[in-house]
Amino acid sequence: AQSVTQLDSQVPVFEEAPVELRCNYSSSVSVYLFWYVQYPNQGLQLLLKYLSGSTLVESINGFEAEFNKSQTSFHLRKPSVHISDTAEYFCAVSVATGFQKLVFGTGTRLLVSP
Amino acid sequence: DAGVIQSPRHEVTEMGQEVTLRCKPISGHDYLFWYRQTMMRGLELLIYFNNNVPIDDSGMPEDRFSAKMPNASFSTLKIQPSEPRDSAVYFCASSLTGPQHFGDGTRLSIL
Numbered sequence: 682a683q684s685v686t687q688l689d690s691q692v693p694v695f696e697e698a699p700v701e702l703r704c705n706y707s708s709s710v711s712v713y714l715f716w717y718v719q720y721p722n723q724g725l726q727l728l729l730k731y732l733s734g735s736t737l738v739e740s741i742n743g744f745e746a747e748f749n750k751s752q753t754s755f756h757l758r759k760p761s762v763h764i765s766d767t768a769e770y771f772c773a774v775s776v777a778t779g780f781q782k783l784v785f786g787t788g789t790r791l792l793v794s795p
Numbered sequence: 796d797a798g799v800i801q802s803p804r805h806e807v808t809e810m811g812q813e814v815t816l817r818c819k820p821i822s823g824h825d826y827l828f829w830y831r832q833t834m835m836r837g838l839e840l841l842i843y844f845n846n847n848v849p850i851d852d853s854g855m856p857e858d859r860f861s862a863k864m865p866n867a868s869f870s871t872l873k874i875q876p877s878e879p880r881d882s883a884v885y886f887c888a889s890s891l892t893g894p895q896h897f898g899d900g901t902r903l904s905i906l
Contacts, residue, residue: 715894717897722899723899723900724799724886724888724897724898724899724900725838725886725888725897726897727894727895727896730894771838780826780890780892780893780894780895781826781828781843781845781850781851781890782840782843782851783840783895785837785838786837787837788837788838
């Protein structure tokens with residue numbers, strides 16, 4: 682079975698500062714990895730995904746994540762955050778045969794202040 | 796394109812009452828998922844369907860919970876009888892051959 686650990690429940694940061702949200706996973710088989718973002722009173726939105734190929738994946742709003750197989754990590758980074766990035770971020774994993782059984786981490790709340 | 800549509804957005808009811816949550820998946824998607832989100836347990840997959848057929852209901856917590864998908868454009872999650880510990884946000888998601896797309900959820904409060 683797969684599992685996901687997000688060590689930080691909350692990450693406070695100032696606007697325009699860099700941020701890293703950590704995600705580690707456990708699996709005995711190949712996996713797909715995802716980051717979802719949840720704004721208040723909304724559902725989860727896919728931020729970026731790793732399926733195969735390049736280990737560095739990017740989103741359209743400046744986030745990136747790097748798949749590190751040896752460290753079983755998929756940390757999310759942004760070099761300069763905005764107030765509007767304040768949200769809950771979830772790391773998720775599924776076996777690399779499909780997208781059906783997603784296992785989510787407990788989430789990290791990113792709090793960006795001026 | 797319309798996303799996954801859930802109704803109602805909020806539901807407050809008394810313990811013992813029947814609760815029905817509704818979901819309309821994205822047109823053309825053949826997978827539909829029901830999740831529950833709580834502070835204590837995070838996001839849990841309750842059940843998912845493929846082509847309207849339940850594939851895995853191992854996450855359904857008790858027999859009080861049931862889910863149906865009578866056609867490709869509609870699914871329900873029913874709780875009967877409801878209990879205060881069922882209070883949570885319930886999400887529906889759908890997918891085709893890629894990642895899941897989530898609705899905005901139903902916030903359920905059982906008094």
